[in-house]
Amino acid sequence: MSNIRFEQIEGKSLGFYTLITGLGILILAALVSVYYVEHHGHFVTGMNNRIVWGMPHVFALFLIVAASGALNVASISSVFNKKLYKPLSRLSGLVALSLLAGGLMVLVLDLGRIDRLIVAMTEYNFKSIFAWNIILYNGFFVVVAIYLWMMFERRMNKFSHKVGLVAFSWRLILTTGTGSIFGFLVARQAYDAVIMAPMFIIMSFSFGLASFILILMASYKWTNRPLGNIIVNRLRNLLGVFVAAVMYFVAVYHLGNSYLAENTGIENFILFDGGIYTKLFWYGQIILGGIVPMILIYHPITREDRSMLGLSSVLIIIGGFVQLYVIIIGGQAYPMELFPGKDVLGDYGDIAQYFVSLPEIFLGIGGIALAIIIVTFLVKFLAFLPESLEDDLADSYHKR
Amino acid sequence: MKHFLVVFLSLLVSSVFAYIDEYANLGEQASSIKASGKVFHESPSIIRKMHPELLRHKRDKTLRKGIRTNNYSLKGCVSCHANKNKTNNQYYSVDKKGQFCSDCHKKVGVSFDCFSCHRTTLREGLL
Amino acid sequence: MNKTLNRRDFIKIMNVTTTGVVIVASGITLTTFASVSEIPVTNKKRWGLLIDTNKLTETDIDGMVNACQQEQGWGAEIRSTASQKPGWIKKLKVKDKTTNKVSNLALMCQHCEEPPCVDVCPTNASMKREDGIVLVDKHLCIGCRYCMMACPYDARSFVHETLKNQKEHMPRGKGTVEACTMCVHRVDKGETPACVESVNSEAVIFGNLYDESSQINQTLRIVQSSQIRADLNLNTGVRYSGI
Numbered sequence: 001m002s003n004i005r006f007e008q009i010e011g012k013s014l015g016f017y018t019l020i021t022g023l024g025i026l027i028l029a030a031l032v033s034v035y036y037v038e039h040h041g042h043f044v045t046g047m048n049n050r051i052v053w054g055m056p057h058v059f060a061l062f063l064i065v066a067a068s069g070a071l072n073v074a075s076i077s078s079v080f081n082k083k084l085y086k087p088l089s090r091l092s093g094l095v096a097l098s099l100l101a102g103g104l105m106v107l108v109l110d111l112g113r114i115d116r117l118i119v120a121m122t123e124y125n126f127k128s129i130f131a132w133n134i135i136l137y138n139g140f141f142v143v144v145a146i147y148l149w150m151m152f153e154r155r156m157n158k159f160s161h162k163v164g165l166v167a168f169s170w171r172l173i174l175t176t177g178t179g180s181i182f183g184f185l186v187a188r189q190a191y192d193a194v195i196m197a198p199m200f201i202i203m204s205f206s207f208g209l210a211s212f213i214l215i216l217m218a219s220y221k222w223t224n225r226p227l228g229n230i231i232v233n234r235l236r237n238l239l240g241v242f243v244a245a246v247m248y249f250v251a252v253y254h255l256g257n258s259y260l261a262e263n264t265g266i267e268n269f270i271l272f273d274g275g276i277y278t279k280l281f282w283y284g285q286i287i288l289g290g291i292v293p294m295i296l297i298y299h300p301i302t303r304e305d306r307s308m309l310g311l312s313s314v315l316i317i318i319g320g321f322v323q324l325y326v327i328i329i330g331g332q333a334y335p336m337e338l339f340p341g342k343d344v345l346g347d348y349g350d351i352a353q354y355f356v357s358l359p360e361i362f363l364g365i366g367g368i369a370l371a372i373i374i375v376t377f378l379v380k381f382l383a384f385l386p387e388s389l390e391d392d393l394a395d396s397y398h399k400r
Numbered sequence: 401m402k403h404f405l406v407v408f409l410s411l412l413v414s415s416v417f418a419y420i421d422e423y424a425n426l427g428e429q430a431s432s433i434k435a436s437g438k439v440f441h442e443s444p445s446i447i448r449k450m451h452p453e454l455l456r457h458k459r460d461k462t463l464r465k466g467i468r469t470n471n472y473s474l475k476g477c478v479s480c481h482a483n484k485n486k487t488n489n490q491y492y493s494v495d496k497k498g499q500f501c502s503d504c505h506k507k508v509g510v511s512f513d514c515f516s517c518h519r520t521t522l523r524e525g526l527l
Numbered sequence: 528m529n530k531t532l533n534r535r536d537f538i539k540i541m542n543v544t545t546t547g548v549v550i551v552a553s554g555i556t557l558t559t560f561a562s563v564s565e566i567p568v569t570n571k572k573r574w575g576l577l578i579d580t581n582k583l584t585e586t587d588i589d590g591m592v593n594a595c596q597q598e599q600g601w602g603a604e605i606r607s608t609a610s611q612k613p614g615w616i617k618k619l620k621v622k623d624k625t626t627n628k629v630s631n632l633a634l635m636c637q638h639c640e641e642p643p644c645v646d647v648c649p650t651n652a653s654m655k656r657e658d659g660i661v662l663v664d665k666h667l668c669i670g671c672r673y674c675m676m677a678c679p680y681d682a683r684s685f686v687h688e689t690l691k692n693q694k695e696h697m698p699r700g701k702g703t704v705e706a707c708t709m710c711v712h713r714v715d716k717g718e719t720p721a722c723v724e725s726v727n728s729e730a731v732i733f734g735n736l737y738d739e740s741s742q743i744n745q746t747l748r749i750v751q752s753s754q755i756r757a758d759l760n761l762n763t764g765v766r767y768s769g770i
Contacts, residue, residue: 038702040606040688040689041606041686041687041688041689041701041702042611042685042687042688042702043604043606043607043608043611043687043688047611048608048610048611048687049610049611049612049613049614049675049681049683049684049685050610050681051610052672052675052676052685053672053676111669111670111671111702112668112669112670112671112672112685112686112701112702112703112704113668113669113670113702113703115513116667116668116669117669119650119667119669120649120650120669120671123649123650123651123652123667124649124650124651125645125646125648125649125650125651127645127646127647128646128647128648128649128673129647130647130648130649130671130673131649131650134649181673184647185643185647185676185677186643186677186679186759187643187676187677187678187679187756187759188676188679332676336679336681338619338634338679338680338681338755338756339621339755339770340758341623341624341625342621342622342623342624342770343621343622343624344619344620344621345620345621345622345629346619346620348617348619352610353610459666461567463662463664463666464654464656464664465567465568465656465657466564466567466568466656466658466711466715467564467565467566467567468563468564468712468715468716469563469565470563475695516700516701516702517665517693517698517699517700517703518693518698519692519693519694519695519698520691521692523695
């Protein structure tokens with residue numbers, strides 16, 4: 001630990017205050033949207049009785065999934081003993097906490113009765129995966145907070161390995177829980193698959209690391225701190241592996257689903273004739289969010305370029321949103337198979353329509369803004385960021 | 401510290417209110433029962449303090465167990481404590497300003513959530 | 528505090544005695560008290576419906592939807608779009624892919640024995656009564672809509688706007704989920720659901736599935752009937768024949 005000096009950022013520049021103000025405005029816009037929706041009712045949104053979960057859930061699930069993934073950097077350092085990642089582990093814990101806070105904000109503020117949130121904390125149905133998730137999310141805050149404490153407090157450093165192990169297991173269970181929200185929905189052909197849980201875990205690795213890399217690069221650039229190539233390259237390679245893994249899981253999921261005759265309808269819908277959902281799947285999720293970042297990460301021309309890594313991270317995040325949109329909205333849009341061997345005539349047998357509304361988008365963006373503003377404030381007040389991540393420092397650290 | 405003071409004071413105020421016997425707006429039926437000297441609630445102070453629990457207990461019995469008696473039913477409360485608008489012969493909503501439920505709840509500063517779902521007026525011909 | 532505790536005990540004792548008295552009294556005057564029961568419903572009964580799609584005409588179904596709206600007070604929402612409006616009971620036209628036979632049927636909450644909506648509800652707001660009727664406890668509903676995601680029958684609706692003038696027996700409110708209650712308020716009084724009453728023929732039968740002397744039980748023994756999505760093993764309370 002002795003080589004690495006953690007230090008707060010100064011946080012007095014014009015840029016810092018502009019950032020805070022901008023994010024504050026976005027959060028305010030989200031709160032205004034929430035008030036608007038709660039006051040009028042959900043009829044002002046695009047959600048309806050067939051598209052039950054809409055854009056807010058896309059944002060919320062992305063942030064929650066990314067949150068658990070962002071903790072990976074810390075886990076690699078303390079659980080798998082890769083010393084190179086050690087200087088990044090504090091930031092990793094922080095990004096995990098703030099992304100989760102943002103996601104939960106979006107999820108909670110879209111409830112029909114926000115005023116009854118206390119009921120969700122006092123009445124538990126232990127058969128419900130949602131209820132488990134409430135416990136898992138709250139527990140994640142506690143576990144990661146303790147983990148951070150172990151890392152910050154010199155006397156406690158010796159425990160950070162054990163607590164890190166707990167945090168790592170906890171995050172795996174958490175993402176399993178998030179994936180199972182869908183995986184256990186027997187009613188809907190798009191969701192009823194056990195592979196949902198591991199797929200969500202691997203998605204979290206990729207989305208979380210992409211978010212982490214962006215935050216890391218931005219904070220080092222804006223504070224003029226040195227960030228060496230060794231660490232960046234490591235993260236880049238890791239990201240490439242995760243993106244490939246996500247694509248692999250998506251392929252297995254769709255192949256497995258197509259194999260069942262009862263699911264051919266939904267598979268055809270997503271893969272071939274689902275209009276907007278098919279386009280989003282191929283162009284958004286697969287090409288923009290998978291293939292292009294892979295090329296950027298591995299191609300000799302773009303490999304060394306740091307801004308290309310930033311671009312691939314952005315593309316992975318966009319692809320992640322698209323992927324969740326296709327899973328959540330596309331999965332609901334296709335009518336449920338109520339009568340095998342029969343067609344349902346009339347409106348009810350058609351694809352459900354969803355037109356996203358502005359308040360939903362504002363709410364979602366507000367969640368992202370909340371996550372970033374938490375990071376921005378905390379790196380100012382606590383020593384999360386190493387003063388330098390210069391190559392020689394990282395290298396010596398790595399070799400020891 | 402301040403918080404405790406607020407909690408303490410509001411408890412104090414509400415317990416004082418629980419023993420005050422005068423209300424401007426009791427509702428039509430309730431007023432006439434009172435005027436006739438009949439006793440409906442044996443102890444108004446207990447009803448004032450306990451009605452949330454009584455209603456909650458009753459709601460679970462009705463909804464979950466199918467026991468649809470009139471004791472402590474919200475319908476019962478509304479039917480006695482509602483007022484009629486003399487000009488158009490319509491009942492006022494009990495959660496409207498100046499009516500029984502809202503009046504008292506406002507006085508003690510406690511919000512209530514019954515009428516975001518429950519009907520606020522008595523249906524004609526119930527009693 | 529002492530005083531309230533005493534009061535509570537007093538109420539408890541009073542309840543026990545009245546229940547006792549009612550049990551004894553009901554033995555003597557059997558039917559007089561039948562309309563308002565003080566005894567909790569039990570799992571000795573299981574309420575169900577049998578819908579015969581061969582006998583059920585389209586007008587019948589329209590009548591059922593109408594009767595449901597009248598009874599429970601839904602369908603008059605002004606701000607919600609068509610897909611946001613509640614639909615406690617829906618008219619469905621189903622065509623067989625091979626024979627092209629078209630059947631009309633009414634789809635509502637199927638009152639499963641193993642309801643997915645109850646399993647997924649985080650706050651126990653989705654619940655099943657002992658007698659098999661599946662309900663939403665709107666006092667506990669936080670409006671998360673997970674039950675709507677889990678229901679294989681799309682039976683539940685979310686209230687998208689502020690409501691007024693609800694029916695006295697059917698509280699409904701913005702931000703909570705609702706569905707067919709099998710007219711539980713009527714069933715508890717010994718009546719039949721409004722939709723069943725609206726159909727003149729024997730196309731829809733309501734009754735206690737467990738009671739071997741009931742018409743529904745007897746009919747189910749002789750006609751071939753099915754459950755929608757029987758593959759999910761939810762053991763629905765609503766059965767269909769003719770599809």
